[in-house]
Amino acid sequence: MSKSTGRDDEKKIRASEQEIVEDGASQPGKTDRRGFMRGAGLVGAGFIGAGALAKGVGGSTWGELLQAKAARAADKPGQLDAHVPPGKLDDYYGLWSGGQSGEIRLLGIPSMREIKRIPVMNRDSATGWGRDDWSKQLLGGRDSGDTHHVHMSYKDGTYDGRYIYVNDKANARLARVDCRTMECDAMTDIPNSQGTHGIFPQRHDTGLVLCNSEFRTPQPNDGRDLDDPKAYGAMHTAIDGESMEVKWQVLVEGNMDLCATDYEGKYSFATCYNSEGGVNLEGMMAADRDHLYVFNLAAIEKAVKQKKTIKVGDGKVPVVDARGKDGPYVQRVPIPKSPHGVNMSPDGKYAVCSGKLSPTVSVVDVRKLDDVFAGKIKPRDAVVAEPEVGLGPLHTAFDGRGNAYTSIFIDSVITKWNIDKAIEAFDDESVDPIVEKIDVHYQVGHTNASMSETKEADGKWLIALCKFSKDRFLNVGPLHHENDQLIDISGSKMRLVHDGPAYPEPHDCVLVRRDIIHPEKVTPRDGPRFAFYEKMAKEDGVNLMKDNKVIRKGKGKVRVYMTSAAPVYSLGEFRVKSGDEVQVIQTNLDGIEDLSHGFCVSNHDVNMVVNPMDTRSITFTAGAPGVYWYYCPWFCHALHLEMRGRMIVEA
């Protein structure tokens, strides 16, 4: 492992870091973050048993790589223009997860401009998400989450522009965003699951969204097996991407990290980094090999149909028990210890598993999996390449030209390697599949490229989602933003073109061509949210589009229906009693692009947006007797400041 510490350019970086430390940007005498992670990484590398690697840790030294670099002096960096001038639009939508912020974000690529935040698991003061009645019942009173993976729905191997799915690792949920409005329209709790982490939709059609439980728990988790970790298990859950209902679960013994699907709808995949069933660090890293779980979806659905299932917990979801050994439902492909990401090549041939604690990626030939399930070959025989890519490989993206780009966490590089050459090199050590490495800043997690998760991967832009930004931006105190870097991969050499600070913490992103997504400019009045308001209005004999009424609903409950059109609320005042539960249902009659109103009541923790032609409601308790102004918080008109009214609270 020592060879990767002797790099000349690494020394230069080290030297410049030293200057920064001496500059006072970091505390003198303390190990800087890059150095710390590297040390930790080497300790981690020490855990890799010599037998762990089918190929050993041979391969090229940095000296050799630099020589090879010189030999490729003719290589041209990409020439794409990342500058998007004022008034011009980006070529791609970037769909970003927001990690512990609980959001999804949309960025324009290549400008890296943040063009939208979509609150999902979080409470958002600007829009009222998590506070208005609809989102509150969707969230079930929770207002925190941890989104890691965003993926769009598919048709025939490419994006269809309809839905965005995102996981919540913190509370075991899958949420969906309707791309017509870019708002969350559905959220599903996943039973018998903790740490819902990797998710992936099927790619042949809007079929299932597969979701992995990263944490093993007692099954059911009802107080049994508390001190018997060997009995714990984890669920691979199938959710219908259309109805968002949980269809079935497969119970396995190991944990599951990242998820992928093939292009045909036959298989789904999960990396397992704790086949040992350990509950502490040593236990989880004991074995030299873990595996890739391969799920045979047709066999599983057949078992569900034939009721060859077990009941876990409330028993509402059929569970196929595949614990312990390979069989018709699940096969385990052995790969070096603690793999992390699994990504499908755009030609649909290979599932590429990034090694994390092993400096390798394992290339699984998906076309061999039928034979694995038929018992004709061993699971390990499906591994056709295992190139050494660097210390701490996490995720892999593709350019559609036969190259793969693996994010290398400990080395802080993206390694570009050729898939065909890696397959050759599996039998012939003289072949070097590594094309190039580019430094990123610093400690890269996910990487993804334009259309990389589709058959239309176009090899233009690559994103490196770096966990640490350190010295790349002005010092803002102990908590730094992450650094999302944009790299031009269109040439034969990679070219870093942009550093983008991101509020913590994007894990993953996908880049979708802009011609695929077509959001509406005015709210379409349909879907489950409108069913919710229409039901309410019908109950009260109210027409949401024109009525302005204060309706007393029995003791202590008042509904206030009002419309708005710039720059007035149609109700200039309404009267309630102190202590009343007040529900305001507001409809924005302005059907004009970008003309949102909203509703904010002074001193009542009430604030929401109401978009063009939208209806929203919010509920609160009227405070002490007095006058409370409500106002429109969204700048909508020259008389926006005048857009207000009085809530008169009587004793």
Ligand code: K7E
């Ligand atoms: Cu690698 Cu949650 Cu996709 Cu983070 S995960 S890096």
Ligand code: CUA
């Ligand atoms: Cu309506 Cu401001």
